[in-house]
Amino acid sequence: MVSIEENVNLFPYNTFRVTSTARYLVRIRSISEIQELIHSEIFDRNKRLILGGGSNVLLVGYIFDGLVIKNMISGINIIRQSDTNVELKIGGGENWHALVMYCLDNDFGGIENLTLIPGTVGAAPVQNIGAYGVELKDVLLLVEAIELSTGKLRYFTRGECRFGYRESIFKNEWKDKYFISAVILKLSKGRHQLNTGYDSISKVLNEQNITVPTIQSVSEAVAKIRKSKLPNLDEVGSAGSFFKNPCIDRDKYHLMKLAHPTLPSFAHTTDSVTIPAAWLIELCRLKGKRLGNVGVYRNHALVLVNYFDGTGDEVLVLAADIHENVLRVFGISLIPEVNIIK
Ligand SMILES: Cc1cc2nc3c(=O)[nH]c(=O)nc-3n(C[C@H](O)[C@H](O)[C@H](O)COP(=O)(O)OP(=O)(O)OC[C@H]3O[C@@H](n4cnc5c(N)ncnc54)[C@H](O)[C@@H]3O)c2cc1C
Structure with missing residues (x-):
């Protein structure tokens, strides 16, 4: 029988570094362990939270009165390869950034731009x-x-996962219905199609006089940019971007652009335009704002941080304040990207 721990402080298991005690916690290392757990009484009787690296959750309240299921399924295996491609099966409990490093070491391309994203492989499809x-x-x-x-045991294709911007079916219709045990990726081998279209990446490559980038140099450029913008999780708690970038209709975008000619944008479609939530928050003069133990990060307005000893409730109060300000000034309702766990 899998071992169930009681009254476990989740402080080390969430990157916001808030204190919350789980009534029960179980560490899952194989498919048979999760199947065994599913048929147990403790599983039936309790509300549950599947947890990877805890880098996209905000735990609200001092107690999580339920069962935390910590995914620790490991393993990276090549299941098929040719001269140009490789298919990898990766256990859901593997660390995402460690996977990126493994791919660079083996000259597998496709995820170098996703360098330094915290968390587990199993949570990657969720958003x-x-x-x-x-x-x-x-x-x-x-x-x-x-x-x-x-x-x-089920397998889902890319189409079935209904991926969108920071979205998938696992975050919506199938929320809390599946435990992701592994993902299978198809990556390039030998010759890679690099994605250096982002201004910031090309700027770093230019500064370093790199004219023929490689997956390694793109990864290093991404790491450099991220380290300059995002907080060091050893110093402050955070879950990265707290809100999603809003997608607004074209008419609203044109009106806003008239009022604010410097309004940045990306992902244009025929009907809508995505604009940076950080820019909206910055214009509301909230960048760097501090509210007790928590605040808006000084280098990135979309990132909320826990300086020391902050609670999930304090972060929620700050988030509500930001939401209210952006709504009042721009008429845009920001949607959290972070999963709020009560
Ligand atoms: C500093 C920082 C920077 C970040 N930058 C980015 C970024 O650039 N891009 C980006 O997309 N995200 C970013 N994030 C968010 C986060 O890293 C990702 O969302 C990551 O995939 C979360 O992984 P996790 O294992 O920590 O998930 P958790 O926080 O543990 O869980 C997140 C959600 O997924 C569910 N879940 C977790 N594992 C499973 C599973 N195996 N099966 C089913 N459901 C599961 C949980 O129940 C929860 O609802 C950042 C976070 C931080 C702290």
Whole structure:
């Protein structure tokens, strides 16, 4: 029987570094362990939280009165390869950034732009992690998951996962219905199609006089940019971007652009335009704002930080204040990217 720990402080298990005690916690290291757990009484009787690296959750309240299921399934295996491609099956509990480093070491390309994203491989499909012009969906072949109501092993194609910007079916219709045990990625081998379209990446490459970039140099450029903008998680607590970048309709975008000619934008479609939430928050003069133990990070207005001893409730109060200000000034309702756990 898998061992169940009681009254576990989740402080080390969430990057916001808030203190919250889980009534029960179980560490899952294999598919048979999760299947065994699903058929147990403790699983039936309690509300549950699947936890990877805890880098995209905000724990609210001093107690999580339920069962935390910590994914620790490991393993990186090559399941197929040719001269130009490789298919990898990666256990859901593996660390995402360690996977990126493994790929660089083996000259496998496709996820170098996703360097230094915290968290586990199993959580990556949940919000279709993305950065610097690349998203998980660009390289994902299959998601392997266990259906929590039956214990059955299932495989989902990219189409079935309904990926969107920081979205997937696992964050919506199938929220809390599946435990992602592994992902299968298709990566390039030998010759790579690099994505250096982001201004900041090309700027770093130019500064370093790199005219023929490689997956390694792109990864290093991304790491350099991220370290300059994002907080060091050893110093402050954070879950990265707290809100999603809002997608607004074209008419509203044109009106805003008239009022604010410097308004940045990306991801234009025929009907909508995505604009940076950080820019909106900055214009509301909230960048660097501090509220007790928590605040808006001084180098990035979309990132909320816990300086020391802050609680999930304090972060929520700050988030509500930002939401209210942006709504009042721009008429835009920001949606949290972080999963709020009560
Ligand atoms: C400094 C910083 C920078 C960040 N930068 C980025 C970025 O550039 N791009 C980006 O997309 N994200 C970014 N994030 C957010 C975060 O790293 C990702 O969302 C990551 O995928 C979360 O992984 P995790 O294992 O920590 O998930 P957790 O926080 O543990 O869980 C997140 C959600 O997924 C669910 N979940 C976790 N594992 C599983 C599983 N195996 N099966 C089913 N559900 C599961 C959880 O229940 C929860 O709802 C950043 C976070 C931080 C702290």
